[in-house]
Amino acid sequence: MILIPLAPATTASVLAQRLREAIDAGRWRPGELVRQEQIAAEYGVSRIPVREALAQLQSEGLLEIAHYRGARVSRPRAVEIDELFDLRLLVEGDLLARALGRHDQRSLRELTRLQDRLEDADDRLGWISGDIAFHEALYGPAERPRSLALFRQLRAPIDRFSVQALGPGTRKQGWADEHRQLIAAVAASDAAAAQAILEQHLQATRAVVLAACSGDGEN
CATH class of the missing domain: 1.10.10.10 (Winged helix-like DNA-binding domain superfamily/Winged helix DNA-binding domain)
Structure with a gap:
C-alpha cells in the first residue's frame, strides 16, 4: 500500500x-x-x-x-452485533416505511442498476460499498438525513468486520434475491411485504455476521 x-x-x-x-x-x-x-x-x-x-x-x-x-x-462482540442489528431493524424499517410511497420509475431503475452492479462485485470493498449504495437509494426518498446518518453509523462497525471476515460470495444468492424482492415490493407499493422482506434480510445478515464473529474466536 x-x-x-x-x-x-x-x-x-x-x-x-x-x-x-x-x-x-x-x-x-x-x-x-x-x-x-x-x-x-x-x-x-x-x-x-x-x-x-x-x-x-x-x-x-x-x-x-x-x-x-x-x-x-474495534472487534465487535456478539452482544454488540445483536444490539446493532436490533437498532438497524428499527431505523431501517422506519426509513423504508417513509420512503415507500415516494419512489418513482427513475428511483426504481436506479435501485435495479445498483443491484446489477452489486451482483457483479468480486472484491470485498466493492461489495460492501455496493450494498451501502443500494440501501441508501432504497431509503433516500424518505428525506430523513439524520436517520440515514444513523443508518451509516450503525453499519460501520459491522462493515469493517465484514471486510475481514466475509466476502462477495457469502450468501450471495440469498442477498440478491432479497434485494430483488425489496425492489418488487416497493414498485408494487406493498408496505407489508417490503417490511417483511427487509426484516428477513437483516435477520439473515445478523446470523451470517454472528457466525463469522464466533468463528473469529469472539463470543
Missing part, C-alpha cells in the same frame, strides 16, 4: 478519512494496534491531528482507545 504524505495543514477529518480507508482496505485487522507515532511519521503530520483523527474514529466505533495502551481496531 503506497502512502502519500499529507500537507502540514491537513485537518484531522481528512486524516481520519485516510485512516478509515486504510482500515477498510485491511491494513489493520480487528484488535490490531494503531500507533500514533507511526501514523504521524507516515502521513507527515504532528501528533495533534493524529490524536484528533483517532478520537473521531473512536466516536464512530471503529477504534477502541485505552490510556497508555494506544488505539486498536
